[in-house]
Amino acid sequence: MTLIVKRMLAGLLALMLAAPPAFAQAQHTYSQAELDRMLAPIALYPDPLLSQILMAATYPLEVVEAARWTRANPRLQGDDAVRAVQDMDWDPSVKSLVAFPQVLQRMDENLEWTRSLGDAFLAQQPHVMETVQQLRQRAHAAGNLQSNEHIQVQQEGAAILIVPARPHYLYVPYYDPYVVYGPWWWPAYRPVAWAPWPGYHAYRPGVSVSLWFGAPVGISAGFFFGDFDWRHRHVRVVHVNNYYYRPPAVVSRTTVVNRTTVVAAPGRWQHDPGHRRGVEYRDVGVRKQFAAANAERREHRYQKPPARDLRNSQVLTPPPRQREEHRQRNRTDRSASAPAEPRRAPEARPQVRRPHAQKEQQRERRQVERKEHRKGNGDRS
16 A cells, blocks of 8 residues: 555656646646536535535545544534534534535545635635636526525626525535536536435436425524625625634734734635645645745744733733842832841850760760779878
8 A cells, every 4th residue: 555655656746847837837727617617516506505615625624524523423414513513623614514414425525626626716716706607607598597495596786696595494406517507518527516415316317407405404593604795706704603603813923912813804704724734735826825824823823922911902021131120129128118026146056065075075084083093092001
């Protein structure tokens, strides 16, 4: 197994080195044909769901983890599933998709497609959204995209909007890209197509020209935090009080608010490179942009912040010289404020005789006793 992997890596490296610079730079931009085939299976999804699929595709490893979680918990979907994963370290867009296990499973089964979708969305977001509108226009022109009891198809200027027909339920459609858009126009780029999901029994490949829906998924009001701004061609955040959504922290070298973080306000969605989990970005510009963001995030993460006064955000930690002067001043103040204690007379220390001095005294005492004894014997004689 290791030998096969090494050979594959060696072959890939050889191709990268053999490619001319012009080709290497051009390969980071997806063509219109590639975008058409990539977006074909999801372009007719309701706008809120589609917007969060595009967000979640930028975090492919977390999509894999979420798909595994749904397989381990097959009885949970909708709000119940999302509430069960609130403590998971996943991006909110990934957490939202556990409500729709069949979508996560298709993203997990085709990881190459999922990663390409995320890379295209990060590098060519306006182009991706324009492609979605072109595919919807084709389906509408073919008579296969109309309002029904499951979805509402609305016209807003030149844009076609698809929204859930019922606010507390969402139906995930299934359709055949070869049929719903009319004759496919890129023979060399076949559209990505998925097998029908369980519960879509009415679908017959190559026969039906409409959208098919399974059982509804129950969701709470304001479940989706994302939506499309079709006029400006980007995804936006519309609900910041969602129970599973926490706005990402934007780190700036020049702005320090609440310990180097600024909470993002409702508006344009921002990719969080921290949830990318080390997966390399395909586009060079995107790679440089978020590599700098990661470096800045790490710098602020490992920098110990000074003590702060939460009332006026003033730094309380003084410079070293001021700290030493402050300590000396405190010692002086304490000594001046303390009451003076009366002086005590020095106590007489007991005399401690050394062992050799005691021996000398004992020897002298014995000599004196012997002399007295001899003198006493002389007097008797």
